[in-house]
Amino acid sequence: MAETxxxxxxxxxxxxxxxxxxxxxLIFMGLLALFTLGVTVLSEGFGIGVISTSFVKxxxxxxxxxxxxxxxxxxxxxxxxxxxxxxAFFGLGGYAIGMWLMYARTEIIVTESxxxxxxxxxxxxxxxxxxxxIFGVVGASEFPPIWAFAHSLPLQLAAVVLVPGLLALVFxxxxxxxxxxxxxxxILTQAMTLALSLYxxxxxxxxxxxxxxxxxxxxxxxxxxxxxxxxxxxxWASALAxxxxxxxxxxxxxxxxxxVIRAIRDDESRARFLxxxxxxxxxxxxxxxxxxxxxxxxxxxxxxxxxxxxxxxPIASIYLxxxxxxxxxxxxxxxxxxxxxxxxxSTWFTGGQAxxxxxxxxxxxxxxxxxxxxxxxxxxxxxxxxxxxxxxxxLIADRRHQDRHGADLGPEPGALREKESQV
Amino acid sequence: xxxxxxxxxxxxxxxxxxAINNLTFQIAEREMRAVIGPNGAGKxxxxxxxxxxxxxxxxxxLWGEKSQSLLRMSESRIAQAGIGRKFQRPxxxxxxxxxxNLMLALKKKRGPLAVLRFRASAEDRERVEQLAGEIGxxxxxxxxxxxxxxxxxxxxxxxxxxAQEPRLLLVxxxxxxxxxxxxxxxxxxxxxxxxxxAVVVIEHDMEFVRRLNCKVTVLHEGSVLAxxxxxxxTSDEKxxxxxxxR
Ligand SMILES: Nc1ncnc2c1ncn2[C@@H]1O[C@H](COP(=O)(O)OP(=O)(O)O)[C@@H](O)[C@H]1O
Ligand SMILES: [Mg+2]
Numbered sequence: 001m002a003e004t005x006x007x008x009x010x011x012x013x014x015x016x017x018x019x020x021x022x023x024x025x026l027i028f029m030g031l032l033a034l035f036t037l038g039v040t041v042l043s044e045g046f047g048i049g050v051i052s053t054s055f056v057k058x059x060x061x062x063x064x065x066x067x068x069x070x071x072x073x074x075x076x077x078x079x080x081x082x083x084x085x086x087x088a089f090f091g092l093g094g095y096a097i098g099m100w101l102m103y104a105r106t107e108i109i110v111t112e113s114x115x116x117x118x119x120x121x122x123x124x125x126x127x128x129x130x131x132x133x134i135f136g137v138v139g140a141s142e143f144p145p146i147w148a149f150a151h152s153l154p155l156q157l158a159a160v161v162l163v164p165g166l167l168a169l170v171f172x173x174x175x176x177x178x179x180x181x182x183x184x185x186x187i188l189t190q191a192m193t194l195a196l197s198l199y200x201x202x203x204x205x206x207x208x209x210x211x212x213x214x215x216x217x218x219x220x221x222x223x224x225x226x227x228x229x230x231x232x233x234x235x236w237a238s239a240l241a242x243x244x245x246x247x248x249x250x251x252x253x254x255x256x257x258x259x260v261i262r263a264i265r266d267d268e269s270r271a272r273f274l275x276x277x278x279x280x281x282x283x284x285x286x287x288x289x290x291x292x293x294x295x296x297x298x299x300x301x302x303x304x305x306x307x308x309x310x311x312x313x314p315i316a317s318i319y320l321x322x323x324x325x326x327x328x329x330x331x332x333x334x335x336x337x338x339x340x341x342x343x344x345x346s347t348w349f350t351g352g353q354a355x356x357x358x359x360x361x362x363x364x365x366x367x368x369x370x371x372x373x374x375x376x377x378x379x380x381x382x383x384x385x386x387x388x389x390x391x392x393x394x395l396i397a398d399r400r401h402q403d404r405h406g407a408d409l410g411p412e413p414g415a416l417r418e419k420e421s422q423v
Numbered sequence: 424x425x426x427x428x429x430x431x432x433x434x435x436x437x438x439x440x441x442a443i444n445n446l447t448f449q450i451a452e453r454e455m456r457a458v459i460g461p462n463g464a465g466k467x468x469x470x471x472x473x474x475x476x477x478x479x480x481x482x483x484x485l486w487g488e489k490s491q492s493l494l495r496m497s498e499s500r501i502a503q504a505g506i507g508r509k510f511q512r513p514x515x516x517x518x519x520x521x522x523x524n525l526m527l528a529l530k531k532k533r534g535p536l537a538v539l540r541f542r543a544s545a546e547d548r549e550r551v552e553q554l555a556g557e558i559g560x561x562x563x564x565x566x567x568x569x570x571x572x573x574x575x576x577x578x579x580x581x582x583x584x585x586a587q588e589p590r591l592l593l594v595x596x597x598x599x600x601x602x603x604x605x606x607x608x609x610x611x612x613x614x615x616x617x618x619x620x621a622v623v624v625i626e627h628d629m630e631f632v633r634r635l636n637c638k639v640t641v642l643h644e645g646s647v648l649a650x651x652x653x654x655x656x657t658s659d660e661k662x663x664x665x666x667x668x669r
Pocket of ligand 1 (some may be wrong): 438439442460461462463464465466469560562
C-alpha cells in the first residue's frame with residue numbers, strides 16, 4: 001500500500017509549465033539576459049565602447065540567426081520535417097520590413113527636395129518621385145502592386161508574419177496532403193526556395209531584382225540618432241525576440257503536444273493509427289516556424305542594411321540545417337549554440353581575420369577553405385556525434401547521475417540489464 | 424447482438440497479385456474472434472483495409488450502427504471512430520517513456536489546438552498508472568520504452584490500445600516472440616478486453632487460439648476458407664489440407 005502511494009505521488013508530480021521542471025530554460029534565459037547586459041555595457045552607444053558598433057550589429061544578427069535556428073530545430077529536430085526552405089521565409093520577413101524602411105526614408109528625402117519648388121507638390125508628384133528614386137535602378141518608375149501597403153508600418157509588420165505564414169500554409173497544405181515526406185519533401189522545399197530566389201532576381205519582380213533593398217539600417221525620421229544607438233535598439237529587440245521565441249518553442253515541445261510531434265517524427269503512421277491527424281500537426285508546425293523565421297528575418301536585415309535575392313538562395317537554408325545539426329537537433333539550446341557558434345566562426349573565417357595557414361607548398365586561405373572545413377565538420381558530426389555540441393551536456397548530466405552501479409535497470413524479468421545496456 | 428463491422432466483397436491486388444479476394448467478414452459488438460491462416464494468406468492486409476492503410480479495389484467496409492463506410496475516411500478518422508490496431512512488430516515510441524506512450528494513447532481530443540491546450544488531470548495520470556499496472560509495467564512508468572524487452576513492448580502496445588478505448592480492437596500476432604508465461608498474461612488481457620469491446624486476434628499459434636476460446640475464421644489466399652469453433656475448423660478437410668496438414 002505504501003508503495004502504491006509512493007508511485008502515485010511520483011507520477012502525480014506534474015511537469016510544471018516552463019520553469020521548475022526545466023532548469024535549462026532558466027539557465028538559457030539567464031545567460032541571454034547577462035549577454036545582453038554585457039554587450040550593452042561594453043558598447044559604444046551606451047557603454048564604455050569596447051565593442052564596436054559593427055560588432056554589436058554582428059552579434060544582433062547572430063541572435064536573429066539563433067531564432068531562425070530554433071524554428072529549424074522545431075520543424076526538423078522535433079517534428080522530423082527536414083525543411084530546406086526556412087531561409088526563404090527568413091528572407092521574406094526581411095523584404096517585408098525592408099519595403100517600409102525604404103519607402104518611408106525615400107519619402108522623406110523626396111518631400112524635402114520637392115519642398116524647395118515654387119508650387120507645393122501634389123501627392124501624386126511625391127509618389128512618382130519616390131517610385132522614380134526606388135525603381136530607377138531597374139528602369140521602372142511606377143510602384144508595383146505589391147508595394148501598395150509599403151507606406152504603412154503596421155501593415156508591413158503584418159506582412160512580416162502573414163507572407164511567410166501564408167506561403168508556408170499553402171505550400172505545406174499541398175505537400176503534406178499528398179503525403180510527401182522525407183527526402184522528397186526536402187527537395188520540394190529546395191525547389192520552392194530556388195523558384196522564389198530566381199523570381200526575385202528578375203528586375204520586374206517588383207523588389208528591385210538583384211539590387212535588392214538597401215539602406216535598411218537608416219530608420220526613417222530618426223536620421224539624427226547615431227548608428228551606435230540604433231544598433232543597440234535592434235540588438236535588444238533581437239535578444240527579446242530570441243527569448244520570447246525560446247519560451248514559445250519550449251511551450252510547444254513540452255507537454256503532450258511535444259510528445260505528439262516527436263511521435264510523428266519517429267513513426268508517423270503509428271501516430272495516425274492512434275487517431276492523430278498527422279497532416280494537421282505538420283502544417284501547424286511548418287507554418288508556425290515559417291512565421292518565426294519571418295520575424296527573425298525582419299530583425300536581421302535592418303542590422304545587415306541590405307537584402308537581395310542571393311540571401312534566399314537554396315544554400316542558405318542548407319547552412320541552416322547544418323548549424324542545427326552541429327549544435328544538436330532535438331534540443332532547443334542545441335540549435336542556438338549551433339547557430340551562434342558556426343555563424344560567428346564563419347564571420348571570423350570569411351572576414352579575413354583568420355590567419356592563413358602556410359603548408360610550404362600551399363597556403364590555406366580561410367576565405368576559400370572555410371566552407372570545406374564546415375562541410376567536413378558536418379560530415380564528422382553526422383557520423384561520430386549525431387547529438388552535436390548539445391550532446392556534450394548529456395555527458396555532464398550522465399556523470400552526475402551515475403550512482404546506479406550494480407542496480408537493475410528494471411525490475412521486470414527479461415528487462416534490459418545494466419550489462420546489456422552497456423553494449 | 425448487432426453487427427459492429429461488416430466487410431463485404433472486398434478485393435485488393437498488388438501489382439496484379441490478389442492479396443484479398445472477395446473477402447466477407449462480420450463481427451458483432453463485444454465479440455472475440457481469432458483469424459488464422461498460413462503466411463501470406465492476407466491477414467495483415469485485411470487489417471490494413473479496415474484501418475484505412477490500404478484502399479481496396481472493390482467491396483465495402485461498413486462500421487457501427489449507422490453503417491458508415493470506412494473507405495472514405497483517413498487513418499486518423501478511423502482510429503477516432505473507435506478502431507484500434509496493434510501491429511505485428513511492436514511499435515511503440517521508443518524515445519518516449521511508458522507514461523508518455525500511454526498518455527498519447529489515452530482517449531482525448533486529437534486535434535493540434537486541443538492538444539496544445541491539454542493538461543493532464545489527476546484522473547488522467549491515475550488512468551495511466553492503472554493501465555500500466557494491468558500490463559505489468561507500473562515500475563517502468565518513467566523509463567524510455569525503447570529500453571523495454573520485446574514482450575514488454577508488446578504489452579505496452581496492448582496497453583496503449585486499451586487506453587484508446589476502442590470499440591474494435593485489431594491485434595496482429597500478439598504472442599509472437601513471447602515466453603509461455605507472457606503468452607498466458609496476454610491471453611488474459613485480451614479475454615478481459617473482449618468483455619467490453621470487439622476483439623479480432625490474428626494468430627499463428629493454435630494453442631494460443633484454443634485458449635482464447637472463441638469463434639475462428641480461417642483465411643486462405645485472401646478469402647475465408649472456413650469459420651466456426653476451433654474444433655469445427657480444425658476438423659475441416661480443406662483447412663487440414665492447406666494449413667494444418669502441411
Ligand atoms: N504493400 C504490398 N505490396 C505488395 N504486396 C503486398 C503488400 N502487402 C501485402 N502484400 C502481399 O500480400 C500477401 C498477403 O500478405 P499479408 O496480408 O501480410 O499476409 P499475412 O499477414 O496473412 O501473413 C503476401 O503475399 C504479401 O506479399
Ligand atoms: Mg501478417
